[in-house]
Amino acid sequence: MRRTLIAGNWKMNGSFAANHSLLTEIVAGLPALSSADVLVCAPAPYLAQCADVLAASPVAWGAQDLSVHAQGAYTGEVSAAMLLDCGCRYVIVGHSERRAYHAESDQLVAQKALRAVEAGLKPVVCVGETLEQREGGLTNQVVGAQLDAVLALLTVEQLRNIVVAYEPVWAIGTGKTATPQMAQDAHAFLRQQLAATDLELGASVQILYGGSMKPDNAVELLAMADIDGGLIGGAALKSADFLAIVGAAK
Numbered sequence: 001m002r003r004t005l006i007a008g009n010w011k012m013n014g015s016f017a018a019n020h021s022l023l024t025e026i027v028a029g030l031p032a033l034s035s036a037d038v039l040v041c042a043p044a045p046y047l048a049q050c051a052d053v054l055a056a057s058p059v060a061w062g063a064q065d066l067s068v069h070a071q072g073a074y075t076g077e078v079s080a081a082m083l084l085d086c087g088c089r090y091v092i093v094g095h096s097e098r099r100a101y102h103a104e105s106d107q108l109v110a111q112k113a114l115r116a117v118e119a120g121l122k123p124v125v126c127v128g129e130t131l132e133q134r135e136g137g138l139t140n141q142v143v144g145a146q147l148d149a150v151l152a153l154l155t156v157e158q159l160r161n162i163v164v165a166y167e168p169v170w171a172i173g174t175g176k177t178a179t180p181q182m183a184q185d186a187h188a189f190l191r192q193q194l195a196a197t198d199l200e201l202g203a204s205v206q207i208l209y210g211g212s213m214k215p216d217n218a219v220e221l222l223a224m225a226d227i228d229g230g231l232i233g234g235a236a237l238k239s240a241d242f243l244a245i246v247g248a249a250k
């Protein structure tokens with residue numbers, strides 16, 4: 001049985017003061033009856049603050065990216081070991097904003113996923129199609145190739161430690177959400193691909209949905225058979241919205 005994971009992606013937002021309020025409100029407001037695991041992915045400078053505030057709570061924290069290199073002369077980069085030092089258990093890799101604005105290829109994203117699992121971090125591997133690709137009937141081809149790069153590089157044992165996030169690019173930060181059935185179809189396709197690599201992977205790997213998930217659409221999305229949680233951007237910055245989504249988890 002797969003656990004539900006509700007993950008917040010703060011993107012490049014926050015300050016010590018704002019984060020403190022948000023984190024303490026999340027911890028204080030965690031719905032007692034939700035069975036979901038909860039994760040916040042903060043900007044790197046605030047990971048130590050997450051460690052301070054969340055250490056005694058059930059909320060995990062993670063990063064939004066990591067370097068493909070282990071250490072050394074890579075100015076501005078943050079290594080997997082540094083994220084572990086800050087207590088991270090997860091790291092997002094291949095978010096569409098990294099793919100689009102930093103030209104991250106499927107191969108680089110796969111290498112980052114490998115770097116993460118080798119270090120003991122769980123990579124949340126993001127895949128998703130643009131509107132043009134969806135309208136051109138290319139959704140499965142695009143997300144399939146994005147996931148394939150990871151499946152080809154990691155061993156089955158390593159793949160047991162990944163999380164996949166299906167995030168249609170046209171739904172991120174736009175207020176447009178995939179319908180539950182559209183999301184379910186993409187998730188089922190990705191799950192099939194995992195199962196084709198290893199049957200047990202198909203059954204066990206969590207696949208999150210991301211793209212304008214909000215309190216008012218979370219129940220329907222999270223009710224779909226192959227949706228195992230959410231990767232939440234905008235709504236993760238408001239404790240009431242984030243907590244309502246945690247509360248909507250099956």
Ligand code: PEP
Pocket residue numbers: 009011167171172173174175210211212213231232233234235
């Ligand atoms: C995201 O950034 O991963 C995301 C899904 O953002 P939003 O929820 O704002 O669409």
